[in-house]
Amino acid sequence: MxxxxxxxxxxxxxxxxxxxxxxxxxxxxxxxxxxxxxxxxxxxxxxxxxxxxxxxxxxxxxxxxxxxxxxxxxxxxxxxxxxxxxxxxxxxxxxxxxxxxxxxxxxxxxxxxxxxxxxxxxxxxxxxxxxxxxxxxxxxxxxxxxxxxxxxxxxxxxxxxxxxxxxxxxxxxxNIPNNMGHIPESNKTIDEGIYHVVRKGDNLWVLSKQYNTTVKNLIALNSINDPNLIYIGQRIRVR
Ligand SMILES: [Zn+2]
Missing domain, CATH: 3.40.630.40 (Zn-dependent exopeptidases)
Structure with a gap:
């Protein structure tokens, strides 16, 4: 994928x-x-x-x-x-x-x-x-x-x-690398996390398998309150 x-x-x-x-x-x-x-x-x-x-x-x-x-x-x-x-x-x-x-x-x-x-x-x-x-x-x-x-x-x-x-x-x-112009100021301080844009069919379990991590880690990294509620287009930190 x-x-x-x-x-x-x-x-x-x-x-x-x-x-x-x-x-x-x-x-x-x-x-x-x-x-x-x-x-x-x-x-x-x-x-x-x-x-x-x-x-x-x-x-x-x-x-x-x-x-x-x-x-x-x-x-x-x-x-x-x-x-x-x-x-x-x-x-x-x-x-x-x-x-x-x-x-x-x-x-x-x-x-x-x-x-x-x-x-x-x-x-x-x-x-x-x-x-x-x-x-x-x-x-x-x-x-x-x-x-x-x-x-x-x-x-x-x-x-x-x-x-x-x-x-x-x-x-x-x-979180797309921007090489077209200046790097926006606030991007310079963003940590080196890896992110995934949620699409149809994704859930935390699927993402945990895809990125070789655990549901518990994903919840902690993203301060998710309800693990059943992630939405399409949401940016989830996976590492
Ligand atoms: Zn118009």
């Missing part, structure tokens, strides 16, 4: 019946620019990327449903949807997820990386009404990178920097 992370990347909108917001720049072109660059960086780092862009879309629902279908069929470990917001007078970055699982955990690691670029931190926000978050089998997040109708956000917007920041966050969250 390969231990490579399998990551579903959904470039928001960019389909018939499913156009993005129009601001100072168009959301479609921003999503496509950031998403394409992000896919390139992740692929170069050895991450198995599933591009969720749908074909032959017949309706808005069809567009969303096909993205989710591609992610679920691929049995990806994690799902990231790339969007840009629009609302008069607003600016900044937020990440949307269903709280209490891997999505929230990873959002809290990626968001600060984007905020380093100077965007206003609008926080990690709980959402229970988004189709791509609700219907994906794996932990999922939706990144609202910036407001495409905000002069503040669009003034010197750089899709390359945005993609790099998201990529840096992914590397931190899933």
């Amino acid at each position: 390969s231990n490579a992370l399998k990551l579903a990347i959904d470039i928001g909108h960019n389909a018939p019946y499913d156009g993005g917001a129009i601001g100072i720049k168009s959301e479609d072109s921003l999503n496509l620019d950031v998403g394409t660059k992000l896919i390139g960086k992740c692929s170069a780092a050895g991450i198995e990327v599933i591009n969720c862009a749908p074909n032959n879309v017949q309706s808005l629902f069809d567009s969303l449903n096909k993205r989710v279908g591609i992610a679920n069929d691929s049995k990806a470990d994690f799902f990231i949807s790339i969007h840009h917001n629009a609302f008069p007078g607003a600016n900044g970055t937020e990440i949307l997820c269903i709280p209490g699982g891997g999505g929230e955990e990873v959002s809290k690691i990626i968001l600060p990386e984007i905020i380093k670029l100077g965007f206003t931190n609008r926080g990690v926000k709980a959402r229970h009404d988004l189709y791509v978050l609700n219907e994906t089998n794996m932990s999922a997040i939706l990144i609202e990178c910036a407001f495409c109708d905000s002069e503040i956000d669009m003034r010197s917007y750089d899709a390359e920097k945005m993609a790099s920041s998201i990529f840096n966050g992914i590397c931190k969250a899933f």
